[in-house]
Amino acid sequence: MIEPHAPAPPGAPPSWTSPARLPVRPGTGRFLVLACVFVCAACGLVYELELVAFASYLIGDSVTQASVVLSVMVFAMGIGSLGAKRLRCHAAAGFGAVESALALVGGCSAMALYAVFAWTAGWGGVWAAGPRCLLVAFSLAIGLLVGAEVPLLMELIQRIRRQDAGGAVADLFAADYVGALVGGLAFPFLLLPFLGQLTGALLTGTVNVVAGGALVLGLFRRDLGRRAHWTLLLTGLAVLGVLASAAALAGDFERAARRAVYGTDVRVAVRTDVQEVVLAGGTRGRPLDLFLDGRLRVDGRDERRYHEALVHPALSGPHARVLILGGGDGLAAREVLRHRDVRRLDLVELDPGLVQLARHDPGLAAVNAHALADPRVRVTTADALGWLRRTRGRAYDVVISDLPDPGITASTKLYSQEFYGLARRVLAPGGRLVVHAGPVTTRPRAYWTVAATLRAAGYGVRPYRVPGHDSGFAAGPDRSTGASRAPHDWGFLLAAPGRTPPPLRLGAWRPRTLDQARLTADARAAERTRVDGLPASTLVHPRY
DSSP: OOOOOOOOOTTOOOOTTSOOOOSSOHHHHHHHHHHHHHHHHHHHHHHHHHHHHHHHHHTOOHHHHHHHHHHHHHHHHHHHHHHHGGGGGGHHHHHHHHHHHHHHHHHHHHHHHHHHHHHHGGGOGGGGGHHHHHHHHHHHHHHHHHHHHHHHHHHHHHHHSOOOHHHHHHHHHHHHHHHHHHHHHHIIIIIHHHHHHHHHHHHHHHHHHHHHHHIIIIISGGGSOHHHHHHHHHHHHHHHHHHHHHHHHHHHHHHHHHHHHHOTTEEEEEEOSSOEEEEEOOSTTOOOEEEETTEEEEOTTTHHHHHHHHHTTGGGSOOSEEEEEEOTTSHHHHHHHTSTTOOEEEEEESOHHHHHHHHHOHHHHHHTTTGGGSTTEEEEESOHHHHHHHOOSOOEEEEEEEOSOTTSGGGGGGGSHHHHHHHHHTEEEEEEEEEEOOOTTTOHHHHHHHHHHHHHTTEEEEEEEEEOOOOOSOOSGGGGGTOOSSOOEEEEEEEEESSSOOOOOOGGGOOEEOOGGGOOHHHHHHHHTOSSOOOOOEEEEOOO
16 A cells, blocks of 8 residues: 655655646546657657658668667667656656657657758768668667656656556556557658658657647646746747747758759659659750659660660560550650550559659650550559459560569569469460569679569560660769669560560660670679579660
8 A cells, every 4th residue: 555645845845756736636637648648659659650761762671771760769768768767756857858859859850861861971981871870860869768758757647646557557558559559640641641751750849849848837837946947948949949940941951952862953843642753854955864762763864775675675576465564654655655556555553643744744744755645555553463463364465564673672572473473364375574673783683583583483584684874873862872883784584474485586676786605794793693594694785
């Protein structure tokens, strides 16, 4: 049984062991504390998801970045909980200070990460690791502060009315987990689409500091001395001022950072329901670059050689009915429609926003020769894998897989044995499938793994590749991975059902094909790493 505490004498500083002197009834006070737990938990999870999303967008490999953020934050939460034990005798003041610090660090984390990435990651050397180091630092700091919240809130709720530890923990964790659910749902469905990452994080910080300040300065104000009261009030107002100023400048900051990342020719930057789409150049004779979620998908200087190499070898045989999986930019469709005997072209694209830009943006529509306006083209908005699962019948002479790079974690399902097995069901007898399988020179193991997957799905495979231009250091966020000055290349796999690889015929768009005895050292290195016993790849040089 817990003995009642004697009231403190008049004028004595409040003791952390005495019941709190609240301006409301104890039941109302407990409700307000649990409501603050709910809000703080929601804000904490938003910070966590915002770090994961920003790291995946800027640095890539969502699985790795999510693992780093989550593991560091959980570790730091444990350390923060231990450290908060020293603040229990000043629980109200400690909680107010923690919330102010968390609101400032969490609210400004997205803007700080973007700034470091935009203005220092391209310098190379040790600076290239700056975004990763800052990501770990923010994960650690936010985890420490979030971990410190629970012991302090436990002390505050016990100050209102003492109860058994199990009941108090159950109440606190119930509010905490429900708040985490709300924050986890609010981030992708409300904050991200309507406010964006920068403004969404700043608004979350504002809610965080207001909730913490209202609880401490309102409900537990009698636990604070005059100096602590004014210090917390002025600190909270200063944090609100910083967050409000950052929110007012977020638009200008994002435009400046985007120009630093993508160059000065950015014309369009929109977030669709699926991804962020950035178009740079494309007017007044400037080459058009297309970035999807920060990754350069179309390089205006040599996109034509990529799409010609992707499309024309596959269309060397019958090609009256063609299916393109992906390719919402319309550039692969442009090459298909250069064959006048194509009667029907179906295009399955996940992002309707990209299709709209391909149809109506003057730069992109000019580059794709208004291919999506051709009456032979039918566009379906759907996930390629889901669409193949629902489709029956051998309807297509050619299937073109113009999908994100296999090195991106989110796209691995589109390079699976199931995916290629489903694509085989829609191929007409004698049909062909062509796949972009990533660069052979820099990622040979990924390239040959895709080839092995095709063979396991029942295809005969003909590998080939084309070199790209020497583009120096890559533009856009991909530069953080350490771009090479060596000429990049694109690897393709032409496949047909059965064991016999299809012939590599290039028709009217015939490039110069090197003899296999003259393969480069890079091609030999790729051949040594193959996992499926394919013959040496055919090296194809573009015709111009």
